[in-house]
Amino acid sequence: MDKIGVLVTHKPLPYLEQELTRRGCRLFRLWESPESRRLEFCRENSSEIRAIVGNSNFGADAATIDALPKLEIVASFSVGLDKVDLPKCKERGIRVTNTPDVLTDDVADLAIGLTISVMRRIPSADKYARSGAWKKGEYTLTTRFSGKRVGILGLGRIGLAIAKRAEAFDCPISYYSRSEKPHPNYTYYSTPVDLASNCDILVVACALTEETRHIVNRAVIDALGPKGVLINIGRGPHVDEPELVAALVEGRLGGAGLDVFENEPHVPEELFALDNVVLVPHVASATIETRTAMADLVLGNLEAHFLKKPLLTAVV
Numbered sequence: 001m002d003k004i005g006v007l008v009t010h011k012p013l014p015y016l017e018q019e020l021t022r023r024g025c026r027l028f029r030l031w032e033s034p035e036s037r038r039l040e041f042c043r044e045n046s047s048e049i050r051a052i053v054g055n056s057n058f059g060a061d062a063a064t065i066d067a068l069p070k071l072e073i074v075a076s077f078s079v080g081l082d083k084v085d086l087p088k089c090k091e092r093g094i095r096v097t098n099t100p101d102v103l104t105d106d107v108a109d110l111a112i113g114l115t116i117s118v119m120r121r122i123p124s125a126d127k128y129a130r131s132g133a134w135k136k137g138e139y140t141l142t143t144r145f146s147g148k149r150v151g152i153l154g155l156g157r158i159g160l161a162i163a164k165r166a167e168a169f170d171c172p173i174s175y176y177s178r179s180e181k182p183h184p185n186y187t188y189y190s191t192p193v194d195l196a197s198n199c200d201i202l203v204v205a206c207a208l209t210e211e212t213r214h215i216v217n218r219a220v221i222d223a224l225g226p227k228g229v230l231i232n233i234g235r236g237p238h239v240d241e242p243e244l245v246a247a248l249v250e251g252r253l254g255g256a257g258l259d260v261f262e263n264e265p266h267v268p269e270e271l272f273a274l275d276n277v278v279l280v281p282h283v284a285s286a287t288i289e290t291r292t293a294m295a296d297l298v299l300g301n302l303e304a305h306f307l308k309k310p311l312l313t314a315v316v
């Protein structure tokens with residue numbers, strides 16, 4: 001990939017940056033440019049940029065694509081492609097790749113970890129032990145996870161991996177997706193409200209599209225109810241965040257475990273004081289093993305494209 005211009009939208013994993021440089025790519029570091037100058041930066045370097053490496057925060061929107069007439073491929077360091085203008089890429093004949101499969105186990109692990117953390121109050125129990133409060137009395141009783149009804153919004157690769165894990169805890173599994181899937185052990189509900197009415201824990205695991213934006217709205221939150229727990233390892237905009245915050249503050253929802261937020265890195269401050277809420281900063285795939293495998297997929301896709309070989313994980 002000698003001298004190929006690659007626009008990197010975000011500060012990448014050091015390994016990815018090293019490997020791109022070692023392969024001779026010329027890196028254009030968009031994240032170092034002030035936000036107000038980013039389009040100008042693209043235009044100034046447009047004669048050289050043939051590839052974009054984006055991520056779940058900053059992919060390739062219409063304006064960026066329009067500023068880059070020589071763009072051939074967007075290789076996203078993410079499985080979700082909601083920050084890539086896919087119709088525009090199709091129209092321009094720009095190839096698009098993502099990083100599926102390699103992150104499935106980590107994301108599913110975190111979904112279960114968040115669920116148990118919320119139900120067993122692990123972060124606040126940890127604070128209790130560290131602060132010495134235990135010397136003054138036992139910690140409060142919490143809620144069992146094993147055997148509880150788990151409902152999953154979206155039974156794709158990640159949804160299925162969560163189901164498999166929850167089954168090991170003897171949890172009955174139900175799901176909502178656009179159509180019923182061939183999984184006879186899992187109960188299908190044809191609306192998110194029906195699913196939420198029939199589960200104790202609702203996990204958001206679908207892709208973010210126009211149809212799934214705010215799929216968790218007031219009606220779904222009310223159906224989940226004061227004993228229900230919401231887990232979001234999808235995208236912030238899957239959930240109507242002001243409605244979620246209000247339901248948690250008013251005790252109309254039992255708890256929440258959130259990896260993603262509507263306006264990252266902003267986390268609603270009203271949640272900070274709630275023991276029934278566990279907040280993590282969009283880290284579901286953030287292990288050394290998985291992030292390295294994601295980087296290898298980005299590199300493999302770029303190399304395949306510029307060597308005119310089949311892409312490893314083509315989306316467009």
Ligand SMILES: O=CC(=O)O
Binds near residue numbers: 056080
């Ligand atoms: O959010 C992370 C991803 O889409 O990979």
